[in-house]
Structures are given as structure tokens and as C-alpha cells.
Amino acid sequence: xxxxxxxxxxxxxxxxxxxxxxxEYYATPINHYRNKIVHIKNSKYRHIFYDPHFSIxxxxxxxxxxxxxxxxxxxxxxxxxxxxxEQLGRLVINFINCRLDTYxxxxxxxxxxxxxxxxxxxxxxxxxxxxxxxxxxxxxxDDFKRITRHYFDSAQRNxxxxxxxxxxxxxxxxxxxxxxxxxxxxxxxKFQAFAIKNDMIKYSEKVDMLYATSPIxxxxxxxxxxxxLNKLLNKDEINIQTGNKYSSLELSSILFVVLNELINNNITxxxxxxxxxxxxxxxxHAEVYCDLPHINNTKKTCRELGARTSYTKTINEVEGLLIxxxxxxxxxxxxxxxxxxxxxxxxxxxxxxxxxxxKIKEFxxxxxxxxxxxxxxxxxxxx
Numbered sequence: 001x002x003x004x005x006x007x008x009x010x011x012x013x014x015x016x017x018x019x020x021x022x023x024e025y026y027a028t029p030i031n032h033y034r035n036k037i038v039h040i041k042n043s044k045y046r047h048i049f050y051d052p053h054f055s056i057x058x059x060x061x062x063x064x065x066x067x068x069x070x071x072x073x074x075x076x077x078x079x080x081x082x083x084x085x086e087q088l089g090r091l092v093i094n095f096i097n098c099r100l101d102t103y104x105x106x107x108x109x110x111x112x113x114x115x116x117x118x119x120x121x122x123x124x125x126x127x128x129x130x131x132x133x134x135x136x137x138x139x140x141x142d143d144f145k146r147i148t149r150h151y152f153d154s155a156q157r158n159x160x161x162x163x164x165x166x167x168x169x170x171x172x173x174x175x176x177x178x179x180x181x182x183x184x185x186x187x188x189x190k191f192q193a194f195a196i197k198n199d200m201i202k203y204s205e206k207v208d209m210l211y212a213t214s215p216i217x218x219x220x221x222x223x224x225x226x227x228x229l230n231k232l233l234n235k236d237e238i239n240i241q242t243g244n245k246y247s248s249l250e251l252s253s254i255l256f257v258v259l260n261e262l263i264n265n266n267i268t269x270x271x272x273x274x275x276x277x278x279x280x281x282x283x284x285h286a287e288v289y290c291d292l293p294h295i296n297n298t299k300k301t302c303r304e305l306g307a308r309t310s311y312t313k314t315i316n317e318v319e320g321l322l323i324x325x326x327x328x329x330x331x332x333x334x335x336x337x338x339x340x341x342x343x344x345x346x347x348x349x350x351x352x353x354x355x356x357x358x359k360i361k362e363f364x365x366x367x368x369x370x371x372x373x374x375x376x377x378x379x380x381x382x383x
Contacts, residue, residue, distance in 0.1 A: 012027075012029075013248060014028065014078070014245050015091070015245070015246050017261050023087065024086055024089065027083040029076065029077050030075065031148075032072065032073065033054065033073045033141065034107070036048070037076070037084075048086075056068060056069055056072045056073075057072075073137060073143075088261075091255070094113060097109065100160050106159075116152075120134060125153065132146075132147050132150045162252055173263060191260070203250070204253065206250045207248045207254075209246055268281055273288040273289060275290065283367075288368070290302045303366050320360075320373035320374040323374070324377055348383060359376050
């Protein structure tokens with residue numbers, strides 16, 4: 001079936017991955033309500049953000065307010081050629097961090113980014129189901145919230161169970177609860193064992209896979225000759241995001257696909273030391289703060305705030321900084337008093353100082369925690 005038939009459709013959720021650049025791409029119908037869909041510099045694909053300042057303008061005397069509402073709360077249809085882009089694994093991270101206690105929180109944390117398409121199979125709890133189905137456009141914000149709330153309320157209990165199941169899985173695989181259980185096994189083995197024991201394998205049964213990418217095959221899944229494929233791959237404009245596209249209308253199945261991709265490619269998941277949310281380190285495994293907006297400060301991330309908090313501690317509260325100060329003062333005094341100090345001794349001191357200051361810089365930026373800083377200073381103070 002050609003991909004052209006999928007482009008512009010009203011239904012479906014597709015996701016695919018670019019492991020090398022740590023990106024994931026997805027295509028799905030999305031309602032333009034309280035979100036911002038933009039193209040960011042250096043990216044040819046779209047990004048979605050929650051927009052707390054979203055508002056619908058009042059209609060002019062020549063326009064009907066309902067028509068204006070429909071324009072601003074109209075579904076952007078599935079578009080495989082212009083997908084949404086985000087950090088690899090963000091869909092799973094956003095779901096397990098999602099506040100599912102209320103419709104408003106769940107919409108802000110998750111559904112404004114991914115739409116309600118993944119709940120379209122939910123049996124909604126209402127007698128008048130015909131007038132409570134997801135639509136292409138809505139007459140007003142109240143109309144949109146009334147219908148989507150039906151889906152959330154009907155699915156809420158199962159969503160909480162699903163979230164807890166994936167949290168338990170991630171905690172076990174990455175040993176985030178520090179119980180040390182099965183820590184000698186690799187992540188893939190632990191994931192497979194957990195999935196089998198907790199009946200998660202069934203999630204993979206409701207996933208379709210496309211064995212081609214539209215940039216290569218010109219919107220078609222038809223076979224091409226190897227020689228023709230090589231010509232296409234050698235063109236500068238061709239961009240292979242990576243192999244397969246996955247599709248499902250089941251949220252559990254999409255989550256399973258993403259988590260499986262992360263684990264099989266050795267992508268780490270951690271818990272932020274500052275806010276307690278799950279995150280994927282951007283640069284180093286040693287990162288301890290997430291790059292998510294802080295719960296009480298949307299303009300700064302936990303990494304920025306957490307690092308600042310650690311840095312503002314007095315020197316006597318951080319053992320590693322105290323060891324650095326004592327060692328630095330002791331060695332500097334010894335060198336200044338020793339008129340026979342050799343160039344080798346001076347160079348040794350300068351090398352230690354640069355290394356120690358580099359570690360302190362990592363601590364200030366949140367890349368290592370206090371324990372790692374303390375351990376390094378203790379190990380290297382007798383240089």
C-alpha cells in the first residue's frame with residue numbers, strides 16, 4: 001500500500017527513530033488547542049509545545065464566532081511527510097511523568113502533544129456515544145473539552161495502571177529503586193524477563209510495521225532495484241531517519257515499541273535528583289538533573305536550577321569542595337616555601353589543579369553529583 005494513501009488521513013499513529021541523532025518522529029492527527037506547533041531552527045520538522053497563553057480571538061462583526069472557534073480548534077491531519085520531532089524516547093518519558101490525576105494535568109503533560117488518537121479505541125462512558133466521538137473540528141473549547149474528557153475519564157483507571165506498569169519495568173531494568181536485584185544481568189535480558197512475567201509481550205501484537213521510509217521510496221512501498229536504491233542514497237537531499245515506521249492505535253503498543261528501542265540501543269533512563277521525574281541524559285550517563293521545565297519555573301530547566309542550587313551551597317556543606325580547598329592551599333604553600341621546588345613538581349601541581357577544577361565545573365553544571373565529586377577528590381588529593 002503506498003504511503004500516499006496514508007498522508008492526510010484522519011486517523012493513525014506512526015512513529016520512527018533516528019538513533020544516531022537521538023531523535024524520534026511521529027505523525028498523528030493533533031488538535032491545535034493550547035499547544036504551539038512550530039518549526040525550530042536547524043530542524044525541518046515540527047515541534048509541539050504546551051501553550052499556557054493560548055486564546056481564541058473574538059469574532060469580528062462580519063464573522064461567526066463558531067467559525068472562528070472551528071478554525072482555532074481544528075485537527076491537523078496525519079502527515080507522514082511533515083512529522084513531529086522530539087528527543088529520542090520523549091514519548092515514554094512524557095507518559096510516565098504525566099499527571100493523570102485530572103483531565104487538565106493529563107492534557108497539559110501528554111495529550112496536547114500526542115492527541116487523543118491513542119485513546120480512540122476506548123469505550124467511552126456515555127449513553128450518547130454518537131455525539132461524543134472525536135471530530136475534525138469543534139464548535140468551542142467547551143465542546144472540545146467535553147468530548148475529549150469523556151475519553152480521558154473512561155480510560156483514566158487503565159492509564160494509571162499502564163503508567164505504573166511501565167514505571168515498574170523501567171525501575172527494574174535500570175535499577176532505579178536501588179535494590180540491586182538481578183543487577184548482573186544486562187538491560188535487554190531484564191526487559192525481556194519483565195515483559196514476559198508481566199504480560200507486556202501482548203502489546204507488540206497490535207503494532208504494524210512499514211519496511212520503508214518515504215524519503216527513500218518517494219511515498220511508496222513498492223520494490224526498487226538495488227542499483228536504483230544506491231542512486232537514491234547517494235543524493236544529498238535523501239535523509240534516512242532509520243528503517244522502520246511503527247503504527248498502532250493502542251497507547252500501550254506505542255509505549256512498548258519506544259521502550260524496546262531505547263533498551264536495545266543502550267539508551268539510559270534516570271530519575272532527576274531535583275524534581276524526581278524520569279529523564280534521558282542528553283550527553284553523559286553521569287547527568288543527575290533533567291532538561292525538563294521545572295514544575296515551579298517554566299522558563300528554566302531542572303538542570304539549570306538544580307546546578308545552581310548545588311553551587312550555592314557553602315563550601316563547608318560539600319566535602320569535595322572542602323577537600324579541594326584544603327589540598328590546594330596545602331600544596332601551594334609547600335611550593336611557595338620550597339625554594340628548591342622543581343619544574344616537575346610545579347607542573348604536577350598545575351595538572352592536578354586543572355583536573356580538580358574541571359571536576360568542580362562538572363559538579364556545578366549537574367553532570368556529576370556530590371558523591372562522585374567527593375570520591376574523585378579523595379582519590380586524587382595525594383598526587
